[in-house]
Amino acid sequence: MNFDELFGNFPALTLTGLEQGAIYALIALGYTLVYGVLRLINFAHSEVFMVGTFTALWTWQALGYNQNSAAPALGPLILAVVAGLVVAMAASAVTAVTVELVAYRPLRRRNAPPLAFLITAIGASFVLAESFGIGTRRAPFGMPDLIPSKTVFTVFGASVTNIQLLILGVTLIMMIGLDQFVNRSRLGRGIRAVAQDADTAALMGVNKNRVILLVFVLGGLMAGVGALLWDLRFGYTKFNVGFLIGLKAFSAAVLGGIGNLRGALLGGLLLGVVENYAAGLFGGEWKDFTGFVLLIVLLMFRPTGLLGESLGRARA
Amino acid sequence: MRQKLARVLGGVAIGALVFSGAACKADSGSEAGGSKAACDLKIGFFGPLTGDAAGLGIHMRNGTKLAIDQYNKDNADCKVVLSEYDSQGDPAKAPALAQQAVGDSKVVGIIGPAFSGESEVADPIFDEAGLPIITPSATRPSLSTKNWKIFHRGVGNDTSQGPAAGRYIKNVLKADKVYVVDDQSAYGAGLVDEVKKVIGSVAGEDKIQVKQTNFSAVVTKIQSSGANVLFFGGYYTEAGLLLKQLKGAGWKGTMVAGDGVNDANFIKVAGEQVAEGTILTCPCAPATAAKGTFVTDYKAAFDNAEPGTYADVSFDITKIFLEGIKAGKSSRADLLSFVNSYSGTGGATGVTYKFESNGELDPAQVLVWAFKVNAGKVVPDIEIPKS
Numbered sequence: 001m002n003f004d005e006l007f008g009n010f011p012a013l014t015l016t017g018l019e020q021g022a023i024y025a026l027i028a029l030g031y032t033l034v035y036g037v038l039r040l041i042n043f044a045h046s047e048v049f050m051v052g053t054f055t056a057l058w059t060w061q062a063l064g065y066n067q068n069s070a071a072p073a074l075g076p077l078i079l080a081v082v083a084g085l086v087v088a089m090a091a092s093a094v095t096a097v098t099v100e101l102v103a104y105r106p107l108r109r110r111n112a113p114p115l116a117f118l119i120t121a122i123g124a125s126f127v128l129a130e131s132f133g134i135g136t137r138r139a140p141f142g143m144p145d146l147i148p149s150k151t152v153f154t155v156f157g158a159s160v161t162n163i164q165l166l167i168l169g170v171t172l173i174m175m176i177g178l179d180q181f182v183n184r185s186r187l188g189r190g191i192r193a194v195a196q197d198a199d200t201a202a203l204m205g206v207n208k209n210r211v212i213l214l215v216f217v218l219g220g221l222m223a224g225v226g227a228l229l230w231d232l233r234f235g236y237t238k239f240n241v242g243f244l245i246g247l248k249a250f251s252a253a254v255l256g257g258i259g260n261l262r263g264a265l266l267g268g269l270l271l272g273v274v275e276n277y278a279a280g281l282f283g284g285e286w287k288d289f290t291g292f293v294l295l296i297v298l299l300m301f302r303p304t305g306l307l308g309e310s311l312g313r314a315r316a
Numbered sequence: 317m318r319q320k321l322a323r324v325l326g327g328v329a330i331g332a333l334v335f336s337g338a339a340c341k342a343d344s345g346s347e348a349g350g351s352k353a354a355c356d357l358k359i360g361f362f363g364p365l366t367g368d369a370a371g372l373g374i375h376m377r378n379g380t381k382l383a384i385d386q387y388n389k390d391n392a393d394c395k396v397v398l399s400e401y402d403s404q405g406d407p408a409k410a411p412a413l414a415q416q417a418v419g420d421s422k423v424v425g426i427i428g429p430a431f432s433g434e435s436e437v438a439d440p441i442f443d444e445a446g447l448p449i450i451t452p453s454a455t456r457p458s459l460s461t462k463n464w465k466i467f468h469r470g471v472g473n474d475t476s477q478g479p480a481a482g483r484y485i486k487n488v489l490k491a492d493k494v495y496v497v498d499d500q501s502a503y504g505a506g507l508v509d510e511v512k513k514v515i516g517s518v519a520g521e522d523k524i525q526v527k528q529t530n531f532s533a534v535v536t537k538i539q540s541s542g543a544n545v546l547f548f549g550g551y552y553t554e555a556g557l558l559l560k561q562l563k564g565a566g567w568k569g570t571m572v573a574g575d576g577v578n579d580a581n582f583i584k585v586a587g588e589q590v591a592e593g594t595i596l597t598c599p600c601a602p603a604t605a606a607k608g609t610f611v612t613d614y615k616a617a618f619d620n621a622e623p624g625t626y627a628d629v630s631f632d633i634t635k636i637f638l639e640g641i642k643a644g645k646s647s648r649a650d651l652l653s654f655v656n657s658y659s660g661t662g663g664a665t666g667v668t669y670k671f672e673s674n675g676e677l678d679p680a681q682v683l684v685w686a687f688k689v690n691a692g693k694v695v696p697d698i699e700i701p702k703s
Contacts, residue, residue, distance in 0.1 A: 012540070
């Protein structure tokens with residue numbers, strides 16, 4: 001064990017952990033929302049994220065940027081980032097909705113058992129990942145370095161970069177926005193009603209299918225934002241980029257309490273930070289190990305996660 | 317969950333292949349090795365043609381294909397067929413593919429497996445079937461110590477590449493603080509061990525995982541260690557990402573890596589500015605400066621692409637098999653003894669191919685080159701002196 005490494009770099013490891021955790025959290029929202037309403041683990045959500053990373057890249061390529069381009073000036077930069085964001089969010093949302101309409105809704109109509117949903121989710125994930133794998137010859141793609149990382153200020157000797165601020169800021173804004181939307185808006189009330197009791201909600205005049213569609217759209221939009229931030233920060237995508245990050249995001253959702261929006265944020269940040277500490281303390285090869293040990297141990301003591309399952313139980 | 321499913325499906329597939337392999341083996345026994353060149357024999361290429369490391373595999377496949385196409389042009393009445401086994405560089409996919417190759421009785425020789433990890437699981441299968449292989453690129457030293465009768469290596473191994481990379485770091489870069497990172501693969505970990513033997517004490521070391529994408533923890537460690545050189549043992553995708561994130565965090569040092577990174581795709585992942593100045597070694601001479609008409613033939617055959625790492629080696633070692641087939645060695649056993657006793661100079665590399673009893677290339681023939689990324693291209697730098 002290397003305590004020097006951990007404590008010497010504690011602020012830096014915390015920062016980069018938070019930044020990774022924020023992206024986990026954005027993707028975790030998709031799992032949590034769908035689970036909260038449908039009691040379904042949407043394994044295809046990792047591919048919703050993957051589609052977002054690719055479509056943002058294609059948008060930039062269409063705008064004339066590739067992995068070798070120099071960083072653009074402020075005007076074109078904002079245009080490129082906003083265009084990438086809009087396209088990634090739209091593409092991710094469309095993918096999520098397509099999966100719902102093509103794969104899950106027909107099953108619901110036939111009252112299929114939960115196992116059928118589960119295997120359909122895994123199948124949809126495979127189909128999406130493999131079709132991109134075949135289409136892109138399974139090659140890795142580098143991104144244009146649109147926002148070269150620059151130190152804005154330092155805390156405790158760790159430099160905080162512009163991109164880290166962007167990631168954390170955007171994630172917080174999206175989280176607060178989503179939280180307010182679900183808790184305050186009329187559509188949000190519909191989501192909570194269906195999550196609490198779908199049949200009663202239907203009797204009260206809530207259109208269940210429309211609410212479910214909305215949940216997939218919201219999850220897709222958040223994954224699209226996560227995909228754009230991922231592209232900007234890690235500068236890379238590949239057909240199976242969603243697999244590990246999807247698994248981590250799912251774990252983050254469970255860690256925080258699946259079905260709980262704030263739990264997804266907390267779980268994501270916690271997982272990101274703990275993984276980084278583990279990499280510092282034990283070495284990089286122990287990163288995933290420690291993340292999942294944390295999950296297992298925590299679930300032993302709090303089976304419903306840190307904040308519990310609460311999408312349905314949130315105040316009316 | 318997904319892995320479990322994949323495992324079940326994989327198990328079924330392997331089972332099916334074992335059975336079909338056994339069935340094929342039974343009828344291949346009746347074929348006698350004639351003295352005239354047999355027709356429609358197959359040479360297999362085993363390596364990644366898709367996936368993270370496909371860039372490396374495709375150049376080798378192209379070298380092999382070029383040799384076979386040229387042979388077929390001269391021997392139009394009795395052709396040799398190229399069979400491709402796309403391993404994606406993944407040791408988990410290799411055994412089933414190896415069984416498939418073994419099960420096809422027309423396959424008399426294999427070029428590959430391209431990587432060390434897949435070699436460790438595929439070579440025992442080839443050994444059992446007596447199917448001769450010559451690898452153009454699997455450089456883990458221990459591959460030649462497993463008593464596989466069929467094993468031949470057409471290049472030097474990491475006991476020449478690793479120390480040479482270490483000497484380059486010490487004598488040319490004159491680095492005092494070297495950080496080493498490997499990807500825990502059979503190739504990457506082995507190469508880093510050899511490098512460490514030469515440079516002595518390191519500023520720090522860490523391990524990453526193949527397919528890892530977020531390197532922030534290791535980036536932090538490298539930066540705080542104050543290292544000015546990073547040696548990376550692994551393949552180009554992780555190398556490109558690691559370097560990109562490292563330079564993004566403001567690191568100013570130089571990355572040195574082995575033949576697994578020596579590919580144009582490294583620059584594609586990292587981007588030209590980031591990759592600039594990176595040193596890549598290879599226990600081979602520059603393919604772009606190969607002898608004879610190889611470079612022009614290669615460009616003409618493959619859309620004007622420059623031959624990449626090991627394309628020339630693959631071309632030459634494929635010709636060894638082709639010479640054997642031409643001389644009437646049409647069974648696996650005959651071709652194996654032909655390769656074992658072979659001695660001849662490759663047209664593209666100029667290397668005299670002669671294998672020792674453990675399958676290693678004659679040590680006198682091994683050379684190690686350093687390459688440098690310059691303006692978005694991998695260009696030859698120097699041949700690293702032997703001591």
